[in-house]
Amino acid sequence: MKDTPFQTLVLSTVFVLAVGTLLVLGRTILMPIVTATILVYLLESVAAGLRRLPVLRHLPLGVLRLLLLVCAAAVVFVLAAVFSATVREIMAVAPTYEENLRTMVDGIAGYFHFEDDVLWDRVTAETIGRIDLRRFSLAVLGGFTNLGSVVLMVIIYAAFITVERRSFQRRLTAGLRSPDQSARVLAVVGAINEKISRYLAFKTLINIVLGTISYAILWAFGVDFALFWAVVIGVLNYIPYVGSLLAVAFPVALSLAQFxxxxxxxxLGAALTAVQVTLGNIIEPRLIGRQLNLSPFVVLLALALWTTLWGIPGAILAVPLTSILAIVLASFDKTRWLALLLAERVDGPERPGSDTGSSQALTDS
Incomplete structure (x- = not known):
């Protein structure tokens, strides 16, 4: 019996609600797994690049992947320690920053002869007088001090995914009913791996360059905790559109309190913004281009959705996860129209299996 359009709509609605409920209720379990999978994509791209070097060419690929995973874990734990220490230091100097803000406001009032104005006193009491930088710093940055257990789970999951890559293709092929189905699924996985790995590799490279230049600018201006803010700028730049704004806003706002x-x-704001604009509008389009082929409006919707579901980690993962969804939808005739709605260009996402993407499948050994 053929389903009616109404039945299809009802079933689709129920399915979407069920998936949304699962994502919310299973956040603590699903988010580390998804993050570990994205990390494996990134490490796979880095490993492929390192294999071109003469010294590492003879190293077994599995060993290279595990070494990269160990290095990534070490870097993340070091950064988590730096974040935790920096948050405590910011809270310690917060009273000094608050005093600097009051001194600056008093200087502005004296310059314009507002010091005896009742309305000015009331406005400053309701604004500057209510600023509590210690509470603000703990609310905004305190979450970074509790990442240890989450990072550990991500590393463990990524290690198991890396180890089991070799047998995944064999198990997947055995579980499907026909060679055609197996080839099609592997083609989809290959397209996902190729596009997501390339996107994450170039995005990470851009963010490293951005963080390095931002550190030089922050150090030149004498901003406290320059290394910490540079790392924050690099990490938040993974978030499309709003990430770069937040990345500049935090150190600029505290620099006003410091100086x-x-x-x-x-x-400082002009210098950091100039770097963001140069990399984001000139360098990044040339390296990454529009290879993920997602509509900007769709990216905004995905950003809002994943941020609501999973917070800041969801915002960082919004683009890769939406791109994976578009690739999967494009691989089936009945859902290809949905992939076209997500796409920026009229030609839509390529049908997996029509190019060489499958040769770089996630299941490669």
Missing amino acids: GSIGLTVG
Whole structure:
């Protein structure tokens, strides 16, 4: 019996609600697994690049992957320790920052002869007088001090995914009913691996360059915790559109509290913004281009959805996860129209299996 359009709509709605409920209720379990899978994609791209070097060419690929995973774990744990220590230091100097802000405001009031104005006193009491940088720093940055257990689970999952890559293709082929189905599924996995790995590799390279240049600027201006803010800028740049704005806003806002100088703060904001604009609007399009083929409006919707479901980690994973969904939808005739709705270009996402993407499948040994 053929399903009616109404039945299809009802079943689709129930399916979407069930998936949404699963994502919310299973957040603590699913988020580390998804993050580990994305990490494996990134490490796979890095491993493929390192295999081109003469010294590492003879190293077994499985060993290279595990070494990269160990290095990634070490870097993440070091950064987590730096974040935790920096949050404590920011909270320690918060009273000094608050005093600098009050001094700056008093100087502005004296310049414009507002110091005896009742309305000015009331406005400053309701604004500057209510600022609590210690509470603000703990609310915004305190989450970084509790990442240890989550990072550990991500590393463990990534290690198991890396080890089982070799047997995944064999098990997948055995579980499908026909060679055609197996080839099609492997083609989809290959397309996902090729596009997501390339996107993450170039995005990570851009973020490293951005963080390095931002550190030089922060150090030149004498901003406290320059290394910490540089790392925050690099990490938040994974978030499309709003990430770069937040990345600049945090150090610029605290620089005003540190220096108590509007001129220095404006100069710092202009320098950091110039780097963001140059990399984001000139360099990044040339390296990454529009290879994921996602509509900007769809990216915004995905960003809002995944941020609501999983917070900041969801915002960082929004683009890769939406791209994976588009590739899967494009691989089936009945859902290809949905993939076209997600796409930026009219030609839509390529049908997996029509190119060489399957040769780089996630299941390669």
